[in-house]
Amino acid sequence: MAAIERRRIGYWLIMAFAALLTLAALALIGGGAYLIVLGGSWYYALAGLALLATAVLLFRRSRLAVWVYLALFAATVAWALWESGFNGWAQVPRIFTPFVLLLLVLACLPGLRREPRVDRRMAGMAAAGFAILVGAGLLLNGGDRGSLVAQEPTPGVPVEQPAVGADPAPAAAAITFAMPDTGVDWPAYGGNIHATRYSPLDQITPQNVGQLQKVWEFRTGDLPQDGEPFGNQNTPVKVGDRLFVCSALNKISALDAATGAEFWTYEPGVSSDNVGYNASCRGLVYFDNPAAERTALCATRTVNLTHDARMIALDTETGQLCADFGNGGVVNLLEGIGDTAPGFYAPTSPPTLVR
Known part of the structure; x- marks a missing residue:
């Protein structure tokens, strides 16, 4: 009886978590679509779709939800590194929340059903499909992403100096x-x-400050x-x-x-x-x-x-x-x-x- 009760509690916790993921996924899809219209990153809309798939699978209590979210998290890490490199602080807002969600998804494992004939094949297809979608999104958004590459001057070739504007700004005169x-x-x-924050006045000292009176x-x-x-x-x-x-x-x-x-x-x-x-x-x-x-x-x-x-x-x-x-x-x-x-x-x- 106690085991049945624990299963019931676990079931409703998974359902509540899936509902929260659904709301988060819809927000990501809506905001991400608007960002795409503005010419921004495709990641958020694609991540929202993957998160929605995770939520649906959690509602079905399928272990495939874990594989889908693992694919999403791996793609998120790749996107974060592509966006910000190995800057630790810049990675915190990109990876922290997905990592917390990963822990929660993994915590759902005991309450999920095993589907041996479907899990591996579907997991591989889901991971590969999502990776392809994220890669395509990064490529589509990559045209606006410039990069600076240091170039060594070619020996014997004079370095071209930048042209001076037609009307260079006059030198500013010092004002006192x-x-x-x-x-x-x-x-x-x-x-x-x-x-x-320093005053050279020395009439008030630690010795006489207690004798000051209101004027x-x-x-x-x-x-x-x-x-x-x-x-x-x-x-x-x-x-x-x-x-x-x-x-x-x-x-x-x-x-x-x-x-x-x-x-x-x-x-x-x-x-x-x-x-x-x-x-x-x-x-x-x-x-x-x-x-x-x-x-x-x-x-x-x-x-x-x-x-x-x-x-x-x-x-x-x-x-x-x-x-x-x-x-x-x-x-x-x-x-x-x-x-x-x-x-x-x-x-x-x-x-x-x-x-």
Whole structure:
């Protein structure tokens, strides 16, 4: 009685596994067919057909299912090596899941029926047929797959140099930043454009740090509601007498570094619905344009990112948007990346200044 019960459990486990393989096979066939239409690899559609055959044979409790899947796994290994060579990490996504399925298929063996007159002949035909199909698919897809072969120059034959374009790009002139030094100032997220995170100031030491007292405080007004994930991760930027900070929801404030008095605050109108995993702003960028008139708007500016994927440039003196940056001071970082949902792309780190 116990043996019958175990057989029943084994039977239903095999049926459940076959059903899962059927769903996976249909997904591979559908996605693989679409990939073929787009000019991609034939492997996925062919593997889906072989996986579907394995599932059907498992439903019949035929041991031929094991042979069909072994042929599929062998073809998968060959395809993976053809695709990525002996790059171990590149093989993980190609072989790991098929290997796990191989172990599960082999685990079904005790519950499968033996068909001695059919198994060997059909197994050989299935393996050979699938190998032919995969080989044909690789050949059909191989036309778009280039390869680079190093060639040795022929002795005595001059090497032909590549032609120079009709309009070669002019050499770029070096541009010097008007970036303050780290010390009295902290002009960048990492201290300076090299991100050394080092300050030469020595007034605060391990011996006196415990004696520091609060001189002033400033509240941004950004507080979490109903357990929202907020984080205070801001590294302020300090240039001259001004301290530039950003809040959890990307408000930018310019403060008097000595007193904490507010010069201006820019409200970008970011909704908490746009927060990806944590409402935080880690910093912003300060830029002094060496080519601008000192009194011109946005001769010095801050640039920051928002949770709703905008890049915003502000004049450091007034907090006004810089009209010469993006679209009236704002660049939409979602433009051109397709359909998105709130929080799909929510940058929290400061942008990188490259000039």
